[in-house]
Amino acid sequence: MFSSPLGGGVFRIAQEKGLLSFSIYNIRDFTHDRHRTVDDRPFGGGPGMLLKPEPIFEAFEYIKKTNQPWKGGTPIILLSPQGRLFNQQIARDLAQKSALLLICGHYEGVDERVKEHLATDEISIGDYVLSGGELPALVIADAVTRLIPGVLGSEESIKDESFNEGLLEYPQYTRPASYRGWTVPEILLSGNHQEIDRWRRRKSMERTLKHRQDLPKDAGASPEELEKPADNC
Numbered sequence: 001m002f003s004s005p006l007g008g009g010v011f012r013i014a015q016e017k018g019l020l021s022f023s024i025y026n027i028r029d030f031t032h033d034r035h036r037t038v039d040d041r042p043f044g045g046g047p048g049m050l051l052k053p054e055p056i057f058e059a060f061e062y063i064k065k066t067n068q069p070w071k072g073g074t075p076i077i078l079l080s081p082q083g084r085l086f087n088q089q090i091a092r093d094l095a096q097k098s099a100l101l102l103i104c105g106h107y108e109g110v111d112e113r114v115k116e117h118l119a120t121d122e123i124s125i126g127d128y129v130l131s132g133g134e135l136p137a138l139v140i141a142d143a144v145t146r147l148i149p150g151v152l153g154s155e156e157s158i159k160d161e162s163f164n165e166g167l168l169e170y171p172q173y174t175r176p177a178s179y180r181g182w183t184v185p186e187i188l189l190s191g192n193h194q195e196i197d198r199w200r201r202r203k204s205m206e207r208t209l210k211h212r213q214d215l216p217k218d219a220g221a222s223p224e225e226l227e228k229p230a231d232n233c
């Protein structure tokens with residue numbers, strides 16, 4: 001689940017630049033029985049199997065011992081559809097940390113004691129249920145990795161994109177200026193950067209209002225700005 005994604009894209013760049021490293025731990029390596037059992041039936045009955053607490057706690061203790069000096073403030077994040085919803089602000093906060101530990105659940109989930117006595121945070125990547133925490137871990141890792149200074153070629157691309165100031169990004173076009181009769185908005189060809197910035201900000205607001213009415217609440221935009229339609233649509 002991890003080797004292919006971690007070997008490409010931003011992950012490869014970040015590792016090659018020495019800005020970040022990944023360690024994957026298999027909780028089966030922290031079991032003590034012949035079958036390397038990591039799951040068991042839930043007390044009280046019900047469908048499916050739960051990940052047992054012992055291999056997870058023992059894996060954590062091993063990670064702590066082999067990653068010295070252990071930084072006390074390292075977030076220990078349990079991936080779960082019941083956690084707080086992941087967003088760009090959480091990605092920014094996590095990008096400030098020197099290390100992150102992500103616990104991937106599987107099957108019916110994880111014994112509650114992991115949440116109560118080990119995890120310091122519980123994060124969901126959206127209101128849907130996936131079969132395991134591996135893809136959510138990669139989603140979070142990608143969003144965080146690209147925010148680490150030096151990973152992306154241009155810091156500008158991070159500054160201008162969706163969710164900064166609580167707005168979605170404006171529409172963008174590249175060459176050719178006319179394709180199958182569909183032309184690029186004239187303002188973008190004008191060379192007038194002040195007007196282009198104004199147009200982009202208006203478009204961002206218009207788009208945000210149309211698709212994500214929840215976002216402008218914390219945007220830097222004033223209510224008047226948000227109500228004004230964009231020129232040169």
Ligand SMILES: C[S@@+](CC[C@H](N)C(=O)[O-])C[C@H]1O[C@@H](n2cnc3c(N)ncnc32)[C@H](O)[C@@H]1O
Pocket residue numbers: 078079080081082103104105106107108109110123124125126127128129130131132133134136
């Ligand atoms: C099938 S899910 C378990 C769902 C659980 N029974 C429930 O209803 O909340 C198995 C694992 O996938 C991961 N997972 C599934 N959906 C997720 C989501 N939206 N965000 C983060 N992790 C998720 C979690 O690690 C979870 O323990």
